[in-house]
Amino acid sequence: MRAFSERLAYLRESPTRKIDALRERLRREGRDVIVLSAGQPSIPPPVEVRRRLAELLQEESMELYGYTPSQGIYELREAVSEDLKRLGGLDVPPDQITITAGGQAAMFSTLATIIEPGDEVVLMDPTYFGYKPLVEYFGARIVRHRTYLENDYQPDVERLKEQITPKTKALILVSPDNPTGRLLSPEAAKALADLAVDHDIWLVTDEAYKTMIYEGEHVYLYKLAPEHVISINTFSKDPAIPGWRLGYVYGPKDAVSKIKLVNEEMVYCPPSFAQRMVAIYLKSDVRFRYIKEFVAAYRARRDIVIDALRRYVPDGRFKVPQGSMFVFVDLSKYIADGEAFAQKLLEEYSVALVPGSYFSDVYKAAVRISFVAERPERLVEGVRRIGEALAK
C-alpha cells in the first residue's frame, strides 16, 4: 500500500515560511512589505573572499567540484578549531568538529543522534521554533521551562532541577537567544553546566549568533562541561551565507563522530563550495574587521528599533537585546493574540513580523521584530505602523 510515514505529522512547515508565502503573494500584488520577520543578514560576505572564489571558478580542475569528506575538509575544521580558540579560548581539536549543511542539518543530525523515543527534552519558553518539530519527530516529549522578562529571560536552575526526570535526555538552550536577544549569564551558565553533569544529560547549546553581540560576552558552555555539551553552529549569520547551507557541530568525540555519520546519510558531505569559501574567510585578515563592521551596523539598527518602540509602542515590554538579530516585544497591554495581530499587520499595514506563539506556549501576545533585514528608515516606519495598528 502506498502510504506516508505517520511520523511526518510532527513536521510542520516552518512558520516563517508561511509568512514568506504571504509576503510573496503581497509582493506579486505590487505591495511593498517592510520585512521585520526575517532572520537573515542584509550585509553580504566580504568582497575579498568573493573575489577569491570568483578566481577559483576559472580554474580547469575538479578540485572545487568534487565530494569532500563527510565531516568536511580538514582545512575548514582546522580553521574552525582556531576560530573557537580566538573567539572564546576554547580547545576543540578538528576531530571534535563536524561540518554540516547548515545549522538546520546540525540540529537534525544532533537530535537524531541523541534522542530515543520516550525521552524527555527540555526547551526554554520562549525559544527558537525550529526545535519543537524535530524533538517530536524523533519521538521525545517536550518539557517547557518558562523564562521571564523580569529575570532577564535567564533559566531558573532551581526550578529546572524539579523538571528533570530519569527520562530527561537533553536540555536545549539558545544563546545569544532567538527570540529574546539575551545572553546567558555566567551564573546561569555555571549552574546549567553543573546540572547537566550531575544528572548526566546533554546540554545542546545553539550558538548561531555568537559573533553578533552588542553588549556583554558570550559564555561557551563547552568550557564548563566539555563531556556534556553539544554545540550547534551556523555560517548563515556570519559570514552571511544563509542560502549556501553551512554550519558545524562541536562536542565530545564519540557524539561528534555519530553526528557525522547521520550527516553522511542525510547529505553525504556539506557543500564543498561553501566550505572553501568559509575556510578562506576564517583564515583571512578580513575575519575580525568584518565582524566589527556588521556588529556596528546592526547595533545601530537595534538602537533605532528600540527608540522607535519607545516612541510608537510605549506600553510594549521588552528586553534590550544584547545579541542576535531580534527584539521580543510583549504587547499584552494592547492585544491578546499576536498571531491575529501579525496577520492584520501584514495584510493591512504591509509589515511582516513573527508572532510570539511560534516561540512560546505562553507569550501569545508577543511579537518578534528583526532589526537586521531592513534599512534604518524602513525599520522606523515599520515600528510606526505597528504603533498605528495597535492604536486601532
Place this chain on the structure above:
Amino acid sequence: MRAFSERLAYLRESPTRKIDALRERLRREGRDVIVLSAGQPSIPPPVEVRRRLAELLQEESMELYGYTPSQGIYELREAVSEDLKRLGGLDVPPDQITITAGGQAAMFSTLATIIEPGDEVVLMDPTYFGYKPLVEYFGARIVRHRTYLENDYQPDVERLKEQITPKTKALILVSPDNPTGRLLSPEAAKALADLAVDHDIWLVTDEAYKTMIYEGEHVYLYKLAPEHVISINTFSKDPAIPGWRLGYVYGPKDAVSKIKLVNEEMVYCPPSFAQRMVAIYLKSDVRFRYIKEFVAAYRARRDIVIDALRRYVPDGRFKVPQGSMFVFVDLSKYIADGEAFAQKLLEEYSVALVPGSYFSDVYKAAVRISFVAERPERLVEGVRRIGEALAK
C-alpha cells in the same frame, strides 16, 4: 542519561569512504593510487556557466546568499520541468518537483516519507549500496531480488511478484544501473510499472545517470505509472558538481510536498549557489553540447576499459555497460572474496576499486570498476595491474 539512539546502529560509514581513507593514507605515504573506485566525473562543469557565476559573485547584493524556498527556486524547478520534457517527453510541472541537497538527501527524504517501521522494501541484488542502511534505519525489512548477467541484470517480474507481500511498501530500482551499467529494458519497465499499480506499491526509481548513456535509451518509469513512481535525481554527475550537493525528486504532488517538508527539516533549503548554477546551466545553449562531449569522452574510456579487461582479465565476466560510470566484473573464475582482493590490490598494487559485496549478498567475487575518474592510460594500467594481481 547521555546515550545515543539505537537506530544509529543501522548507519554505517559508506564503504567508498573507507576506501577513500585508505587511499588518503597511501597518498600521504607518497603512493600514486590509480582510482577505479570513485563515482565522480573528471570533466568539470561548462566554463561558460562558471564564468557567469564568477560575475555574480562580484555583485553587492544578498541575492546570491539568501535562503531560498525549501523546494528550491522557481526558476530552477521550471528549468528541471523543461529539461524532463526535452530529455524524455515527460510532463512534470514545477510543483511536482522538489530540489534537494544532492541525491543522498533525495534518497533520505524519500525513504523518510514513505517508510513505516515494519514495511518491506525490495532492492535489486546487486544494487547501489546507499539504499540498504537508509531502508533499515527507517525500520523496513529488505527483500533482495537477484538479477543475473545472463539475463542482462534485468529484474524478473514474474519472480518479483512472488516476493511482494501485503507489507511491501516500495521497490527501488537504479537505471542506468550502478553497479552494472544496464538500462532497464522497455519490457521490464512496463511489467514493473504494472506490478506497482496492481499491488499499489511505490516504485522508487534512481535516475542519477540518465544523461550518461552510451547505447540504448533511458526508460522513464514515471511515464508508465505517474501515480506510483518517485524519481531520485542528482546534478553530481551532470553537470559534475558532486561536492556542491544538488539533486531533485519528482513524483505525485502529495508525495513530493511531503518530501519537501522532510528536506526543510533536514537542511532548510538546498544550497542556493548550486541552484543558481544549475538554473543557468539547464537553460543555456551549453546544456546539450556538454552532454554530448562528456558522453563521447566517457564512452571512449569505457571502451578502453572493456578492451583492457578482455586482454588482461580474460576470464572476467561482465556486461558492457550501456550507461553510468561503471563496469561490474564477476571474478569468480579467479577469486572467491572480492573484498580481500580489493584490499590486496590497493595495498600491493596501488589500485582502488569497490568489491561486489558492497552491492550484493551474492556477487562477492565481483568488483566494480569506474571508468570516468582517471585518464585513459591510467585506466589501462589499472586494469593491467588487476590482471597481474589475479594471476598470483
